[in-house]
Amino acid sequence: MSDPLHVVVLVKQVPDTYSERRLREEDWTLDRDATDPVIDEIDTRGVEAGLQLVEEHGGEVTVLTMGPERATEALRKALAMGAARAVHVQDDRLAGACALQTSVALAAALRTLAPDLVITGNESTDGRTGSLPSMLAERLGVPQITSAKALRLDAATRSLSAERVHDSGVTEVTATLPAVVSVNEKTNEPRYPNFKGIMSAKKKPVSVLGLDDLEVDPARFGTGATSTTVLAGAPRPARAAGETLTDDGQGNSVATVVEHLVAGRLL
Amino acid sequence: MSQPVLVLVDHAGGALRPITAELLTAAARLGDPTAVVVGTPGTAQQLAAELGRHGASRVFAAEGPDAEAYLITPAVAALAAAAAQTQPVAVLLPSTIDGREVAGRLSARLESGLLADAVDVRLAEDGTVVAEQSVFGGEYTVHARVTVGTPIISLRTSAIEAQETAGTAEVVPVELVVDPAVSARVVAEHPEPAGDRPELTAADVVVSGGRGVGSAENFALVEALADVFGGAVGASRAAVDSGYYPSQFQVGQTGTTVSPQLYIALGVSGAIQHRAGMQTSKTIVAVNKDPDAPIFELADVGVVGDLFTIAPALTEAVRERKG
Ligand SMILES: Cc1cc2nc3c(=O)[nH]c(=O)nc-3n(C[C@H](O)[C@H](O)[C@H](O)COP(=O)(O)OP(=O)(O)OC[C@H]3O[C@@H](n4cnc5c(N)ncnc54)[C@H](O)[C@@H]3O)c2cc1C
Numbered sequence: 001m002s003d004p005l006h007v008v009v010l011v012k013q014v015p016d017t018y019s020e021r022r023l024r025e026e027d028w029t030l031d032r033d034a035t036d037p038v039i040d041e042i043d044t045r046g047v048e049a050g051l052q053l054v055e056e057h058g059g060e061v062t063v064l065t066m067g068p069e070r071a072t073e074a075l076r077k078a079l080a081m082g083a084a085r086a087v088h089v090q091d092d093r094l095a096g097a098c099a100l101q102t103s104v105a106l107a108a109a110l111r112t113l114a115p116d117l118v119i120t121g122n123e124s125t126d127g128r129t130g131s132l133p134s135m136l137a138e139r140l141g142v143p144q145i146t147s148a149k150a151l152r153l154d155a156a157t158r159s160l161s162a163e164r165v166h167d168s169g170v171t172e173v174t175a176t177l178p179a180v181v182s183v184n185e186k187t188n189e190p191r192y193p194n195f196k197g198i199m200s201a202k203k204k205p206v207s208v209l210g211l212d213d214l215e216v217d218p219a220r221f222g223t224g225a226t227s228t229t230v231l232a233g234a235p236r237p238a239r240a241a242g243e244t245l246t247d248d249g250q251g252n253s254v255a256t257v258v259e260h261l262v263a264g265r266l267l
Numbered sequence: 268m269s270q271p272v273l274v275l276v277d278h279a280g281g282a283l284r285p286i287t288a289e290l291l292t293a294a295a296r297l298g299d300p301t302a303v304v305v306g307t308p309g310t311a312q313q314l315a316a317e318l319g320r321h322g323a324s325r326v327f328a329a330e331g332p333d334a335e336a337y338l339i340t341p342a343v344a345a346l347a348a349a350a351a352q353t354q355p356v357a358v359l360l361p362s363t364i365d366g367r368e369v370a371g372r373l374s375a376r377l378e379s380g381l382l383a384d385a386v387d388v389r390l391a392e393d394g395t396v397v398a399e400q401s402v403f404g405g406e407y408t409v410h411a412r413v414t415v416g417t418p419i420i421s422l423r424t425s426a427i428e429a430q431e432t433a434g435t436a437e438v439v440p441v442e443l444v445v446d447p448a449v450s451a452r453v454v455a456e457h458p459e460p461a462g463d464r465p466e467l468t469a470a471d472v473v474v475s476g477g478r479g480v481g482s483a484e485n486f487a488l489v490e491a492l493a494d495v496f497g498g499a500v501g502a503s504r505a506a507v508d509s510g511y512y513p514s515q516f517q518v519g520q521t522g523t524t525v526s527p528q529l530y531i532a533l534g535v536s537g538a539i540q541h542r543a544g545m546q547t548s549k550t551i552v553a554v555n556k557d558p559d560a561p562i563f564e565l566a567d568v569g570v571v572g573d574l575f576t577i578a579p580a581l582t583e584a585v586r587e588r589k590g
């Protein structure tokens with residue numbers, strides 16, 4: 001490949017999975033104030049995969065997010081890891097967007113960037129639809145290699161191959177760039193940003209795009225135009241308090257455990 | 268007759284996967300179950316009787332060599348073609364990695380809303396399709412509906428019980444057109460050998476091991492306890508990442524979600540992300556040597572002690588009890 005590789009990695013800011021995540025009872029949308037927002041861990045693996053490819057083949061990584069103003073922190077984290085620039089799609093009309101609307105906005109932003117390769121996580125930790133990578137591939141009219149690990153790029157032929165891990169095994173797949181790739185959790189261990197990375201991230205360019213900057217039909221956006229609506233919700237009923245036994249080191253607790261299992265008709 | 272509901276058939280090696288019958292059962296609540304088989308020539312005919320027995324009245328056969336040569340796009344093409352012919356009330360797919368990706372592409376192609384990983388579906392009084400989802404690792408249950416286009420819903424494995432009917436299904440061919448330019452090509456398949464244990468999501472009993480199990484060899488203790496119950500084996504992410512057990516057995520936020528009758532956690536601390544994959548289990552038993560381990564907050568029966576003593580003793584006691 002004569003031209004340097006342009007990889008765009010999608011990163012999403014999500015509520016920290018280490019905290020108790022909540023939905024707002026008014027409309028059952030994500031309560032963003034309840035938890036600390038963080039870059040989704042899977043997307044740090046996407047950034048790592050992108051950086052490894054450009055380190056091997058030359059080129060640059062751009063990171064792209066769609067989210068409220070605070071989501072810029074997720075972009076900074078990715079810039080600190082080594083991405084060159086960032087694009088932030090931010091517009092009040094995107095609040096509460098469904099996956100379909102998200103894919104329209106992100107696909108439009110991706111068209112302005114014309115990447116050779118788009119990398120995403122296989123599944124976010126909040127929405128968890130696992131559908132965005134393939135929605136983007138469909139909208140961009142490119143192949144998708146999803147739930148991938150062991151990515152290999154043959155720069156001369158622009159051919160990308162990977163192992164795709166799915167529910168019933170592993171499939172070896174290949175596609176020609178441009179393509180969308182989603183990485184799975186076991187794909188790599190993401191690097192930690194070092195001090196130099198963190199300092200230089202502050203100076204890297206972050207461009208903010210609103211819906212009016214993108215070639216999209218504005219009628220598709222806004223909460224009135226979402227493709228899915230939550231009608232009702234309920235928190236999980238509390239579990240009844242259990243019993244805790246302390247074993248004597250010889251297994252004397254086992255008889256009590258068995259009694260419980262018998263009482264619960266589990267034995 | 269009621270409106271068709273399309274179901275993407277999950278099959279391998281000439282047999283249906285259990286989720287297919289669950290999807291057809293769910294579809295029957297919404298309308299007329301219509302199966303879509305994507306496979307090499309002859310597959311639909313081979314599966315038709317069983318599909319009929321689970322409620323399919325019609326089977327669309329999208330067959331050809333491309334069906335297995337490309338990733339995801341053949342199923343999308345087949346469903347889009349079937350949807351164009353039938354104007355379905357909904358399209359139901361398995362909430363597997365494949366199913367959700369097919370759902371994603373289809374949803375963009377049909378400009379239709381998608382609800383992922385539903386645990387139940389029903390037809391509301393006004394005739395709209397409502398899906399129940401369990402979000403944030405079971406912290407909330409929500410009821411949602413699609414408000415743009417044809418509802419595209421992926422259904423979690425083992426969430427609803429499959430039913431049998433006395434029906435038969437008629438096979439109808441549908442054209443399979445795959446565009447290689449937008450498709451990844453399959454080079455080789457390495458299917459996971461089906462073990463002797465039940466699938467994690469389908470098992471009534473799941474016994475999971477964590478980092479406390481200490482090694483891959485020691486996981487034999489976890490397996491032995493699972494086996495006396497005829498159960499499945501799970502693992503925490505720390506156990507998987509330490510190389511003790513293969514990644515397809517990971518339970519939790521980024522692994523499988525299970526909801527068995529009985530979940531036994533051995534040497535698992537109970538991190539919130541692990542709990543996200545098992546906290547809707549009916550009964551939870553935990554063995555951990557740390558009395559402050561968070562798993563005890565969730566356990567119906569918690570044992571503070573050494574798993575290397577307790578797991579084998581429990582295995583023995585259960586074996587005796589079962590005779
Ligand atoms: C609890 C909950 C349940 C939801 N259920 C649904 C539902 O059933 N149907 C529906 O249409 N919407 C749903 N949503 C909304 C949906 O999560 C958002 O629209 C979201 O931006 C896209 O879906 P996802 O996070 O599920 O993406 P996934 O497909 O799971 O994400 C995969 C990858 O796509 C990339 N990505 C996803 N979103 C963004 C983003 N905003 N910016 C940059 N990259 C991104 C990331 O790399 C991510 O790792 C739900 C939201 C929540 C909080």
Ligand SMILES: Cc1cc2nc3c(=O)[nH]c(=O)nc-3n(C[C@H](O)[C@H](O)[C@H](O)COP(=O)(O)OP(=O)(O)OC[C@H]3O[C@@H](n4cnc5c(N)ncnc54)[C@H](O)[C@@H]3O)c2cc1C
Nearest residue numbers: 477478479503504505519520521522534536540541556574
């Ligand atoms: C985005 C994200 C997603 C994640 N997804 C998942 C997921 O899907 N699944 C998951 O499990 N984790 C997940 N995690 C990781 C999670 O945070 C924890 O790190 C992990 O669950 C810990 O696994 P563990 O309980 O086996 O290990 P540890 O936390 O190390 O616990 C080991 C336990 O074993 C006990 N122990 C040690 N020896 C013995 C003995 N001889 N007898 C009895 N007890 C003993 C110890 O007291 C300790 O409590 C995720 C994290 C993140 C950030």
